[in-house]
Amino acid sequence: MFVDARTLPPKFIIDADVCIVGAGAAGITLARDLCGGTRKIALLESGNFDFDADTQKLYAGEVVGHAYTPLDRDRLRYLGGTTNHWQGSCRPFDALDLADWPFGVDELAPFYRQADDICQLSSHTFEPMDWSSEEARPLELGEGASLKNGVFLYSPPTRFGTAYRNDLAAAAGLTVYLNANLLQIDTDDAGTGVSGLQVACLNGNRGRARARFYVLAAGGIENARLLLNADQVQKSGLGNQYDLVGRYFMDHPFVPLAATIVAHAASPQMRFYDHHVVRGQIIEGYLSASDEVRRKEKLPPFAIGIRPAGVNVNEGVGNLRLPPALRNMMSENIANRLTYYLPRLLNRMETPVTWINDRLWLNPPGAYTTVYTCGADPDPASRVTLTNTLDALGMRETRLDWRLPADLERNMHRAHELLAQELGRSGTGRLRIESSATTGYDPMEDLGEGHHHMGTTRMHDDPRRGVVDADSRVHGIGNLFIAGSSVFPSYACDDPTMTIVALALRLSSHLKSALG
Amino acid sequence: MRKTRRVVLACLACTPGLPLMLRAGSGFATGDGGELDAAMLRSLVADPRRARLLGYRYRAQFPAEDHPDVLTDLIRSSLGLPDGRVAAITRASLLSVLDARVRSEFGVGNIVGVDGWLLARTEARLCALCE
Incomplete structure (x- = not known):
């Protein structure tokens, strides 16, 4: 059932077993999976069914440090959240990607399988050779090769608000409150349990939500903002006793024109690493370092894609x-x-x-360019904090200071050396690394971000090293959980959405057990 | 704007590896007992003009190799033809030997950056020989 919170009586009260804040990929997945039986679920969404400029302005903030897309453009604040402009790239993290997580790939595997369906993929296989065809096939990498093949599967993409709107409307025990903004998280005097949420609408209506369990699923930047704004009892913000909330912000550095490749025209190997359709599924191959080379050379997870020269590789x-x-x-x-x-x-x-x-x-046959994206070691100086500017609801706005990895250029160069070796070894082609010294073009000039916000409430068993524990529960607060990519303690070179969905399902499983 | 520039760059930079760079054909002018010299090696290159550009850079980077005799010896040596004898070798088989050598150098990481291009050592030397 959908309810417009603006139409509720003044000082309304929402009662539920679980109250979820934010109806994006995490919140909608969680709500759909939790509902059923006698459970009563409340899902608070700041926006409405469609984009609204005034609501979107609540995302405004300040960017310092490295250039970044304005915060009120990078995200979307209405039903479905930022999935409303998601590109759709999906791939599960592998064992090495999860090395710094409190659990391994086996723990996530069953949830990933469900996430495939929720993201509307047509297949469960991420094995590159399963997507090989005569027209587009991966490089044949021999045993001991420095690189390995991978593949991203593309969701249609799933706009969660559109795709699951009917489900949300019909789900037993679930109420979605639209235009309902979380204003403040109230706790007991010790700050060890949430006692309720203050909820506000832009039309001035206000109320309160009460539940046994609360889940923040508002996004990788907003989750931190909500905790930092909740400073009534814990003056540095909820869950921030070790000054970790907002730190370790991560996004994918993205270099759209890192190198030129000259290869045979219409090379099936080149085509594999661009977007193409196989059996009705859009896929995109990529190349990354083999696990052995990644460990040995301490390289970050990276993905190199290949585009025909002349295509808008930037996007x-x-x-x-x-x-x-x-x-x-x-x-x-x-x-x-x-x-x-x-x-x-x-x-x-x-x-x-x-x-x-x-x-x-006038695309010359056989000329290609590479696109490079990578992960990096989490950096505590890369962070989200608050400004003193207040939004329309009186909440302090966000300041983002994104720090790039110090060895970004060196690692990108090394990644392309490895690719050049494989292209030469296989007789596929040759590669030229772009640089201001040789081609007159510095790829770093066009460096952008993946628009993936991660790490600001990172997961770790030790409260001195993480904001949430392995169950996504905020350390020190018995009934407050966090869903979404803000809990990622590290990241791979992938779009986080599929892992966000898998983690939401895992959290749902935990909450179901807790609810009994 | 960038798209145009990229296309132009790609066209200008058409310096692909041996599969594209070496001149195919059967007119190799060595007979039994012939010696693989600099001229013969140069004749393998399909586009000497573009190879010269890279060769110029390579020689500047590695001044110790800045002489045709040195380069020829190094190439012959890398091909396993230390005395330069190419008895009964056809152009096609020489190309095949070169191709295998270059692939092998890429495989073991014996590559060199020349003007941004990452080339196998032997093909870079071949370019330098054209300079």
Whole structure:
């Protein structure tokens, strides 16, 4: 059932067994999985069914340090959350990716399988050779090769608010409160348990939510903001007794034009590492360091994709960048839909698109460029804090200070050396690394981010090293949990959404046990 | 703007590896007992003009190799033809030997960066020989 919180009586009270804050990938997954039986679930969503400019402004904040997309553009604040402009890339983390987590890949595996379905993938296999075809096949990497193949599967992409709206409306025991913003987290005097949530609407209506368990699922930046703003009892913010909330912010550095490759025209090996369709599923191959080389050379997890020279490698096929003037003429929601659905439609018309591309950009046969993205060691100086500027509800806004890994360029260079070796060894082609000294172009000029917000409430068994424990419960607070990528203690080179969904399912399983 | 620049760069930079760089054909001019000299090696290169650009850079990077005789010896040596004799070898088989050598150098990481290109040592020397 959906309820518009603006229409509730003044000083309304919401009672539930579990109250979830935020209806994005994590919150919707959690709510859908928890409901059933006699359980009463409340899902608070700040926005409505569609984009609203005033609500979106609640995401405004300040960016210091390395350049970053403005915080009120990077995320979306309505039903479905940021999945409303998700590109759809999916891949489960592997054992090495989870080395710093309190549990291993076996723990997540069953939840990943469910996450495949929730993300509407057509297959459960992430084995590159399962996606090999005559037209597009991975490089044949011999035993002991420095690189390994991987594959991303693309969700349609699932807009969680649209795809699961009917489920949310019909689910027994579930109420989704729209236009309901979390204003303050109230605790007992000792700060060891949440006693309720103060809820506010932009029209001035206010109320309160009470539950046995509370889950913050508001996003990788917002979760930290909500904890830091909750400073009535614990003056540095809830769960922040060791000054960890907001620290270790992580995103994927993304370099869109790192190197040029010259290979045979229409090379099936080159095509594999770009977006393409296999048996109706959009996939994209990538190359990364073998586990052995990654350990030996202390390389970060990285993924190299390959695009034909001339294609808009900055965004890829799955994301058409609209001219700002055109975007401004449309509502954000329409612009986002057009931005994501049109290229996907075109992507399915492979032959015409190739034809247009060849002629429009005079694409020389056999010239390709690489796109590089990577993880990095978590950095406590990379962080989310609060400013003294208040939003329309009186909450302090966010300040983001994203720090790039110090060895980013060195590792990117090394990754491309490994790729050049494999291209040469296999006779596929040759690679030229872009640099201001040789080609006159410095790839770092166009370095961007993956728009993946992670790590600000990191998971660790030791409260001195993490904000939440292995069950995603905030250390020291018995009934407050966190869902979403803010709990990632480290990250791979992947889009986090699929892991967010898997973790939400895992948390749901834990809460079901706790509820009895 | 960048797209155009990238395309131009890619066209200009058409310096692919041996599969594309070496000149195919059967007109190799060595007979029994012939010696693989600098001229013969140069004749294998399909686009000497572009190879010269890379060769110039390579020689500047490795001045100890900045002489045709030195380069020729090093290439012959790397091909397992230390005395330079190429008795009964056809152009196709020499290309095959070169290709195998270059792939092997890539495989073991015997590569060199020349003007941003990451090349096998032997193919870089071949370019330098054209300079």
